Amino acid sequence: MNEEPVDVLIIGAGASGAAIAWSLTDTRMRILCLEQGPHLHDADFPSRNPDYELSRYAEFSCDPNVRQLPQDYPINSAGSKITPVNFNAVGGSTINFLGHWPRMRPSDFKTRSLDGVGTDWPLDYATLAPFYDINDRNMGVSGLGGNPAYPHYVPPLPPIPIGKLGKRLAGGFNKLGWHWWPSDVAILSEDYDGRSKCVNAGTCDLGCAAGAKASVSFSYWPMLQRMGVELKTHCRVAEITVGDDGMASGVLYHDENGQVQQQKAEIVVVACNGVGTPRLLLNSTSKQFPDGLANRSGMVGRNLMFHPLTGVTGVFDEPMEGFKGPMACSILSQEFYETDPTRDFVRGYGLHSGRYVTPMTYALGGYGVDNPVPWGTEHRHLFDNVYPYSAGLTVVTEDLAHESNCVTLDPDLTDSDGIPAPKIHYQVCDNTRKMIAHGEDRAEEALLAAGARQILGKGGDVWWRAGWHQMGTARMGDDPEKSVVNAWGRSHDVKNLFIVDGSIFVTSGAVNPTSTIQALALYIGDNIKKNIANLFD
């Protein structure tokens, strides 16, 4: 069946796909979004079930290799140091993301000029700033204005509580004279836009059935559907097709019944996240693009960046009640974010104070770790004397781009439609290892200053199931030989193909990426509108 052509076809209904759809709605173009997953409703979220924690290790795991749902694609990350995690549904990975919402900092866009490392972005913080603001309003972002780590901005909603644990750690940072600030969060501190405020349930990774956390299924998609954006679920795009003119002509996709369908489009936008996007491009081969679509530079799939991280725990003398409140978001220190020539590494990291995990996840080793705590008397000791009194700091490092860290296609593994699955090749570099070691020492210092009586968890490896942030695999740049898309997300090789997710990042920063991903998607949408008369020149 050949569908009527649409003006804009967006592949992926997650954070970036939703944001660019919103930006383009005022063009009156016909916009269709194809999403491989379902549209979940609040009753589908496990946080309403008595044994909610079990779903974290089953159908609501962040790891597609654990979930193995029909809409998931397997990822071969054997031999890699970190495995990518995601969620495949309307809302994408914002269904189970944690809503921590820092922006990238001005220096993140200029690491080559400032620090002689990486590559400068073809745009800067000031260009993105207005789009961060628009997106914060659309998502419903809470936070405290005036953070000295950034040029001035004020989040639209007041901050959520930092809680007992946050206050305790803030005291430690203050003693040391280090930077910290209440975290910006894509979580509502007040009822907003028909959504209810956060009730501090603490299981944000299991989807927020209250809609307080801005999964785009609760923030953008209701608006988009009112505005007439069409959304088709259970449609997995296998390939982007090209015409003889070298332009994208549309896609071939598998519908709910596994039948192959064709959809033609004037403009194709790829928004499949940093692993799904290179996978789709590499699967889209043709006479013109034998090595994958938009891949004349050879950069599709290369420069994969995560944020390698590890955690240090402090044990305090009073219960820290870490299970109360949004999981990842209390306070954030960016004291060690920038390059300091006296250190043995370049760039830096953040110290993130998440709250603490629920008991089952603690027993199984923590979030993102598979290493059950000991059994027997040691087990009893941990649950009686350690778990309730714990507060942790996570060292979240900037990842440098290396071409050898990459996404390729697995020669054997496929998804349930028979489409080749991605294979991850990722190692942690020396710079990162030094950063982690430095960060662990600083985390220990901060926890001790906050009154911790015991420090645990130092010297561990980077967390395995922590490829939450996937960036760099179709990087932007001015040079078509070294980048996949231009400064506003348009493929150098295919003039009606745009990429809007974290694949286009040039550097990773040391902050969670989604506020920047969406600001970029809005910026790209804006440029499409500005250049509409000669979009394909």
Next chain:
Amino acid sequence: MNADASTLLFSSDRALIDVILDQLIPANPDKGIPAAGGLGIADYLGDVAARDPAVAKALETLFTGARDWLSGSGQSLEALALADQTALVSWLQQTHADHFEVLLSNTYMGYYSRPDTRELLGLSALPTQPNGYAVPLESREEISALTRTVRERGPCYRSC
């Protein structure tokens, strides 16, 4: 092992399994926290084993090993001292490391996913939503006082 065989194993070896589970997660009588065997986690394991052949296989191997260890020790289960119970579980861990990890993680899952256990640890027995937890919001004055030293240092980003 099929579902019936798994049910049979869990009923015939129940006392032995409970001893092992009590070792994995011991009780804290002072806080009224039960051990895993006493709480009936064997039932949970039986359910998982009935659904998942890999778990069934791991548990069957372990419990067969435990039975053999017991008969080799020449003691009855009832007479087994606490130190010997610990020795048995340590032996299982050493000799069947992979299967033991399956037992351990499933025991933790069965035990800590229960509303009654959560409540004993200070969490709500209810699902986390819709009620969540009450967390007082810091006042503007409190946050302002807490962030004062940070604000006083002034901007700390590189403008470029």
